[in-house]
Amino acid sequence: MTSLMSRRALFAAGGAALTMALAACTSEDPLAKQANAGDNKNYIAGDGTVHEFASTERKDPVAFNGTLFDGSTVDAKDYLGNVAVLNFWYAACAPCRIEAPDLQALYTDFKADGVEFLGVNVRDEKATAEAFERTFELSYPSVVDKDGGVLLAMTKFVPPSSVPTTLVLDKQGRVSARIMGVAEKGTLKALITSVLAES
Template identity: 80%
Template sequence: MTSLMSRRALFAAGGAALTVALAACSGNDPLADQANAGDNKNYIAGDGSVTEYGAADRKDPVAFKGVLFDGGTVDAADFVGKVTVLNFWYAACGPCRIEAPDLQALYTDFKSQDVEFLGVNVRDEKAAAEAFERNFGLSYPSVADKDGGVLLAMTKYVPPAAVPTTLVLDKLGRVCARILGVAEKGTLKALISSALTEK
């Protein structure tokens, strides 16, 4: 399980009540530990480790709703029937900058194959997020998740535990893979391709 970040960690203004409510879920989670330390570190850098979940080990389809930076809304139920890539990021995160061009390239490569990409921005105001998207030419949408709603919803399935984290959802909406840290292009491509071939 994981905990919502304090104001000085990933969420900057996450809200004390929600932080307290989530503290009980923390366990041995580096993202939660950093938040509790309150040391103003910009991100938890994952080691690039990949976890794949066999069909029998996957939990229920993920459920969340969010508001996009362009004002639209998103519901995880809308992605059922497609392979979905969820990428947790924010603009000042160095590793997020490293992987952004590859994420956009993969989005372009797969967008005609029933693959959806959705960013989940855990920290930024609209102006900072949109500047990042312009700088890196990102054309897939992102949820404004400064309050941690989407991140919190995901903790019951697979805790992100780092920023960036990239999750691949199968066609039923279940988490089938997780990458902690920078998503290497070849690795993520293979995970998406594998999910696409599942019946």
């Protein structure tokens, strides 16, 4: 009887330890938690984590090309010499709707400084994307990326299911900062101002 009780106590302790270990693993990975939640919200929103890369830590210039919703084409090389902001979004993404007015405001604020903004729409048809742009009065262009071409080219910086994600590119076309999740206005403004000040 005592032996049976001891075994039960050991099993209970082991189960509790396993539960705590699993909780510790998942608590440090908010993206994994969302992916495993099974709530069918169709996006994984980052937690607003900001990564800023010192000039000496930046990799090669990004490379991508795509077609805008107006039919014109765009290439990463078009932005060389200017600071650029790339925002990955789609219309039904709730965090994308939260950040849209701030992105437009920052585009307006920094336009005179030569800062370029480019949306990368990862899911929508033209009519849906344009309705979103009208609703939030977005005046900067967006790439049609339903085929995932731009997203695939940027997977070093943008996890495929993490929308929204915002990248700031320096004048050499290198990623100087990344925000995974809603781009808080003050944070993004500081990141743009910082890279603009670089010689």
